[in-house]
Amino acid sequence: xxTAFETPGATGLPGDLLSPRQxxxxxxxxxxxxxxxxxxxxxxxxxxxxxxxHVPGSHNIPSGWLISGELPDGDLILVGExxxxxxxxxxxxxxxxxxxxxxxxxxxxxxxxxxxxxxxxRQGKGWLQGFRGIPWLRPARLLRPASPQEA
Numbered sequence: 224x225x226t227a228f229e230t231p232g233a234t235g236l237p238g239d240l241l242s243p244r245q246x247x248x249x250x251x252x253x254x255x256x257x258x259x260x261x262x263x264x265x266x267x268x269x270x271x272x273x274x275x276x277h278v279p280g281s282h283n284i285p286s287g288w289l290i291s292g293e294l295p296d297g298d299l300i301l302v303g304e305x306x307x308x309x310x311x312x313x314x315x316x317x318x319x320x321x322x323x324x325x326x327x328x329x330x331x332x333x334x335x336x337x338x339x340x341x342x343x344x345r346q347g348k349g350w351l352q353g354f355r356g357i358p359w360l361r362p363a364r365l366l367r368p369a370s371p372q373e374a
Contacts, residue, residue, distance in 0.1 A: 239326040241300065243335045246328055249300070250280060262298040262324075265289060267312055268332060276344040278302055278328075278335060290315045298324040305331040 241249070246264075253261040264281040266273050273283035281302060282295070289312060303309035309327035316325060328335065336342065 239324070240306065240329040241326050242329050243338045243340055246278070246300065246335075247340055250278075253280075262300045262326070263295045264300045264302060265295070266332070267301055267303040267309060272304075272332075274344055276332075276336070276342040278332070279341055279343040286312045290319075294321060294323065299326070301325065301327040302335070303327065303331045305333065 249262065250264075264278055266277050266281040266283045267286045267289065268277075268283070269285060270283060273281075277283065284292075284295075286303070286308070294316070301309040301312055303312065306327065306329055308331060313325045313327060330337070
């Protein structure tokens with residue numbers, strides 16, 4: 224089974240694998256003077272996870288929708304929860320006869336975050352943020368293990 228932080232070319236999975244740094248270089252080289260037509264970056268994760276954080280410039284089309292719908296124009300770079308997630312989506316697309324260049328992020332979005340690369344979205348606005356104004360429900364209290372005196 225594929226690990227969370229695979230190296231490109233080490234899996235035998237469908238599609239070309241891009242490391243997070245390679246994808247960052249592609250993003251940086253895309254612009255008005257780019258040599259190649261830019262690829263469309265598709266985030267396959269759920270809308271909730273996409274809204275929280277995603278690769279800058281990516282578009283959210285969950286796997287099921289992408290497989291059952293019409294593909295965007297151009298080459299595609301898929302970003303999933305993991306390499307396996309995007310590889311499975313590529314398998315489905317190739318089985319349907321899509322002949323575009325399909326690449327995907329090695330290790331998925333988790334690998335992107337693990338390398339501290341830039342993200343867009345509402346990072347850090349999880350459920351614990353709602354407890355800031357309530358003194359007796361501070362996140363530190365909620366997450367601290369119970370002491371023997373409190374048990």
